[in-house]
Amino acid sequence: MENDVKPLLPAPSQTVNEGDEILARAKGYSFRLYDKVWVLDKNTSVYLRKIRDYISGDLLHGFLKTLSFYAANLSAGHTSELADGLLHFFKTTGADAICEIALINYRASLTTETEWRLGRCRTLLRQWHRLGYPGVTDEVIELLDQWRLKGSLKGEVVKRMDPVQGPLTDIELQGFNEAVVRAFELDQITLTELAMCLVISNTGRRPVQVSHLRVCDVVSGKNLKGEPFYGMNIPRAKQRTGFRASFKFCAVTQDLFAVVKAQAKSVILEAEHCLGFELQEADRQQIPLFPDLKAMSEVETPVGFREFTHTDKLHSRSAEFTETIQAVANRLGVHSERTGEELNISSRRFRYTTGTRAAREGFGELVIAELLDHTDTQNSGVYIKNIPEHAERLDEAVGFQLAPYAQAFAGVLVDSEKSAKRGGDATSRIRTEEGQGIGTCGEHGFCGANVPIPCYTCMHFQPWLDGPHPEVYQKLLAERERIKEITGDLQVAAILDRSIIAVADVITRCEKRREELKKRQEVTTDA
Structure with missing residues (x-):
């Protein structure tokens, strides 16, 4: 049954007239009772035009007064959900009043999966009645109190490992991250887009949390053992403490830290250019990591900038x-090996992936709740009750089946070493452990990768047509099996999967290329 919000008694200062300005819970935002749109924070606007098609007079007044109570005391998102819930009630029933018959008809129109909608309406109506505004009778509350309503289903896409909406597989996640990094190296996306994508995909945090990050939140140092650590103090969401009032430290890899630190340095320059004046170092630390430059351009003085830092308006x-990660994924054509289609990307899927990976590693509800920044464990249990297995047995045949879809190989096949970029440079030659040449590296910079396995997923790799790629493939399969037997952990062995699929792709390409050359030679001979 859906939990009701504990009622808060409005203070005398919250009793307002229709034309008075009402302060929203988020600092810097206000509205008037009969405005058609209430802007409650940077991300939430409540549109009230449509509700007026169904209700008016005292009923409308009671609704707006009740909703304004939520807007002033609780989150903007919750307020918007309640407004949408009541609108759905009136749209569905066609009623012009809140009465028992309308509620009975509304409940009859809902299914087990959608009964949560009535639960949401009940939350609003109970508070409406408590506040004493016109529109909700004692009889309506008595009826609502008699019903046991089912809440929304949680974690269904996680349980069935939905390939479109659920958690990503390790191959899909790695494929997205590699594609984003590769796109940045090729100047196909900006540093800001790179940072947005990697922070969301690597931390599993909600977009609203990442949007509230500032330069000062990017931290590094050494622990008590003298070991370096890297991380971000990420603002918490869905808390009653307000904007940037509480934080949770999130450790990140050194590579991700380097990206985020570069983003921080970049936005300082961007912000000061946009403002038209330099900031003191303390003020620079308060610049949003992902700023709204249009809003920034409206700031006229350093004092004005400091006033804005108390709100979310510069973020x-x-x-x-969400728009950025979806656009980047579509632009880069990242595919799913499960569907064969372009990967459907959303921030929610990355959260599901973080929780699912943690469950597979044996972590319990408390740890998963901590990783996902949940206040309690009521939503983290779904990850451990039905743990899906991503890393199924990958044999020789499966690797070739997945290769066309996973697109793990990002380099360029060449007919011979002479045809490769830097082919005349002996230092660019890539060999197996046995000393056999398999390809050429087209990059002049330093690479610390443990060649040759990582090379197959690198865009600078140029495998030779006559390279011993089948032998590499068989060795990788054997190594995967060996690791699984030693560790007893299929997930550890699965680290090699994307490289295995990339080698399979190279082998397939080599076969096709040989057929092309053979046909070309036959045509030349006939001529």
Whole structure:
């Protein structure tokens, strides 16, 4: 049964007239009772035009007064959900009042999966009645109190490992991250887009949390043992403490830290250029990591900038993160090996992936709740009750089946060493452990990879047509099996899967290329 919000008694200062300005819970935002749109924070606007098609007079007044109570005391998102819930009630029933018959008809129109909608309405109506505004009778509350309503289903896409909406497989996750990094190296995406994508995919945090990050939140140092650590103090969401009032440290890899640190340095320059004046170092630390430069351009003085830092107005909208990762994935054509289609990407899928990977590693509800920044464990249990297995047995045949879809090989096949970029440079030659040449590296910079296995997923790799790629493939399969037997952990062995699939792709390409050359030679001979 859906939990109701504990009622808060409005203070005398919250009793307002229709034309008075009402302060939203988020600092810097206000509205008037009969405004058609209430802007409650950077990410949330409540549109009230449509509700007026169904209700008016005292009923409308009671609704708006009740909703304004939520807007002033609770989160903007919750307020918006309640408004949408009541609108759905009136749309579905066609009623012009809140009465027992309308509620009975509404419940009859819902299914087991959608009964949560009535639960949401009940939350609003109970508070409406408590506050004493017109529109909700004692009889309506008595009826609602008699019903046991089912809440929304949680974690269904996680349980069935939905290939479109559920958690990503390790291959899909790695494929997205590699594609994003590769795109940045090729100047196909900006540093900001790179940072947005990697922070969301690696931390599993909500977009609204990432949007509230600032330069000062990017931290590094040494622990008590003298070991370096890297991380971000990420603002918490869905808390009653307000904007940037509480934080949770999230450790990140050194590579991700380097990207985020570069983003921080970049936005300082961007912000000061946009502002038209330099900031003191303390003020620079308060610059959003992902700023709204249009809003920034409206700041006229350093004092004005400091006033804005108490609000979220200089931060990017959280929707921009979802839009960015979706646009980048579509632009780069990242595919799923499960569906064969372009990968459907959303920030929620990355959260599901973080929780699912933690469950597979044997972590319990408390740890998963901590990783996902949940206040309690009621939503983290779904990950451990039905742990899906991503890393199924990968044999010789399966590797070749997945190769066309996973697109793990990002380099260019060449007919011979002479045809390769830097083919005349002996230092660019890549060999197996036995000393056999398999390809050429087209990059002049330093690479610390443990060649040759990582080379197959690198865009600078140029495998030779006559390279011993089948032998590499068989060795990788054997190594995967050996690791699994030693560790007893299929997930550890699965680290090699993307490289295995990339080698399979190279072998397939070599076969096709040989057929092309053979046909060309036959045509030349006939001529």
